[in-house]
Amino acid sequence: MVEWLSRLQTIDRRWIYLSIWVACALPFVVNIKLPVYVSPETRRLYEFIEKCPPGKVVMVDSAWDAGSQGENWGQVEVVFEHLFRRRIPFIVTSVEVTPLGPQFADKVIEKLVREKFPDRQYGVDWVNLGYTKGGWQAMQQIAKDIRQQYKKDSRGYSLDDAEHLPLMQRVRNIEDIYLIYSVTYSPMEDWIPFVHGVYGTPIAFGCAGIQSTTYYRYLLSKQLVGMLVGVRGAAEYDALLHPDIRERNSMGTRLIVPQAFGHLVIIVAVILGNIGYFAARRRRG
Amino acid sequence: MEGAATWQIWLAAIVTLGIYSYLISDNKIYRLLLNIMIGLGVGYNFIIMWKQVLQPLWWEPMTQGFTALFNGFAPGSAKALWVLVGLLGTLWYFQFSRKYLWLSRIVIGMTLGAGAGVVFKQQLLMNMPQIADSFRPLVARADGTPLVGGSTAPLSLWMSLNNIIFVGTIVCVMVYFFFSFEHRWAPVRHTAKLGRWLLMVSFGAFFGNTVMTRMAVFLERLQFLLRDWLKVPMF
Numbered sequence: 072m073v074e075w076l077s078r079l080q081t082i083d084r085r086w087i088y089l090s091i092w093v094a095c096a097l098p099f100v101v102n103i104k105l106p107v108y109v110s111p112e113t114r115r116l117y118e119f120i121e122k123c124p125p126g127k128v129v130m131v132d133s134a135w136d137a138g139s140q141g142e143n144w145g146q147v148e149v150v151f152e153h154l155f156r157r158r159i160p161f162i163v164t165s166v167e168v169t170p171l172g173p174q175f176a177d178k179v180i181e182k183l184v185r186e187k188f189p190d191r192q193y194g195v196d197w198v199n200l201g202y203t204k205g206g207w208q209a210m211q212q213i214a215k216d217i218r219q220q221y222k223k224d225s226r227g228y229s230l231d232d233a234e235h236l237p238l239m240q241r242v243r244n245i246e247d248i249y250l251i252y253s254v255t256y257s258p259m260e261d262w263i264p265f266v267h268g269v270y271g272t273p274i275a276f277g278c279a280g281i282q283s284t285t286y287y288r289y290l291l292s293k294q295l296v297g298m299l300v301g302v303r304g305a306a307e308y309d310a311l312l313h314p315d316i317r318e319r320n321s322m323g324t325r326l327i328v329p330q331a332f333g334h335l336v337i338i339v340a341v342i343l344g345n346i347g348y349f350a351a352r353r354r355r356g
Numbered sequence: 357m358e359g360a361a362t363w364q365i366w367l368a369a370i371v372t373l374g375i376y377s378y379l380i381s382d383n384k385i386y387r388l389l390l391n392i393m394i395g396l397g398v399g400y401n402f403i404i405m406w407k408q409v410l411q412p413l414w415w416e417p418m419t420q421g422f423t424a425l426f427n428g429f430a431p432g433s434a435k436a437l438w439v440l441v442g443l444l445g446t447l448w449y450f451q452f453s454r455k456y457l458w459l460s461r462i463v464i465g466m467t468l469g470a471g472a473g474v475v476f477k478q479q480l481l482m483n484m485p486q487i488a489d490s491f492r493p494l495v496a497r498a499d500g501t502p503l504v505g506g507s508t509a510p511l512s513l514w515m516s517l518n519n520i521i522f523v524g525t526i527v528c529v530m531v532y533f534f535f536s537f538e539h540r541w542a543p544v545r546h547t548a549k550l551g552r553w554l555l556m557v558s559f560g561a562f563f564g565n566t567v568m569t570r571m572a573v574f575l576e577r578l579q580f581l582l583r584d585w586l587k588v589p590m591f
Binding site: 201223 | 379380400401404405408409412413416474477478479480481482485486488489522558561562565566567568569570571572573574575576577578579582583588589590
């Protein structure tokens, strides 16, 4: 028996991959629902956006691409939906991290406009300023005078073009921005000292789960108003937007159950590996 | 990949499976795809960098400046000075020359000087609120304030316990990182040991979150393969 158990330590990793594949695929094809409990950091962001006064604009630093869309897609999708629903105008950009960010944001917005908000208009309800480089310098420039950092939007319209970009005619600097929501695998912490620290503008992050551990400290010190952590954060935000579980269909909600199943397989694998380890130690005496 | 043509979906699926073939073993298809991805990324970044950053923020103002300059110092001629920024930037490339390496040191020095100044500001604005937040009352009201003061919130055991754990963890971990003296005295030794355990707990949280992220990346691809490529009906 001990010898058999000790073999658990040497299971071929490819069997584990296959188990994860099957476990994760199952909830996609079988209707399984699990409850979602909303964490404080998600609720804080939701409530902060709910309190947005009229006339203010939200800036979304959507600096993610294919590598992290499993987590970041859902995080921007739910916030964009919330902004569209509340009719809060927003500006999309990607500072420093990836030039593909604005394109991916466009995909999410196009989907939302097509499926849920067909009356929302580019230039009025949102503007995509595209990619910009410069890290903290770019952030400071955006805060002081947005036109010094961006001359045109991603479609080639001048920021002073009142016909195509009426929204940008009332956005000059950081005073017009209610919140900066930075979504990427690992949001740039420079937003905190150079924008929140200097101008007091509220900042929120949407980050990969792996990075969240380093950002929780900013929530405690109130340097961040909220944070969406991985798929979980996106699913929680979707739950706040749609209390009725049947109405939820964001990326976060779709992935959270398969993720739970995948985690279950990993937990079982860790337990089996430990049983194998102790059995092998016992066999050696 | 909504709205994508069939050939695009097939191409994406083949590339995804080709990358995942590494899970079975390292192979030539995986390496080929990896190199293609890197090449595509570099090429795309270069174009975007020019079109959305260098052209509107540097090239266009500079050429406008020169046009004004050649029209008899018309207004806006000062923009021609942007050429100096470009010249300074090109000094970086002298790192490839042994003879003129010293030229690159000019911009390296400027970058280091500016960086040092900025880091000072950055660290101050980022970490001072952190330090201020670490001073917490061990007996606290529900809103986190101490018993003395203007707040009328009720005493909260939960908040107090939270603060005790928070402050205790900071102290223990800081003691663990005191390397200027040997941890011989029992209270210091035990506190440092507890600090090490608490660090292990945080590393465990890091690892758990790592698994969560990797799983999410995989799930997005799995969803694509099942829904968009294999057309499996999904919930």
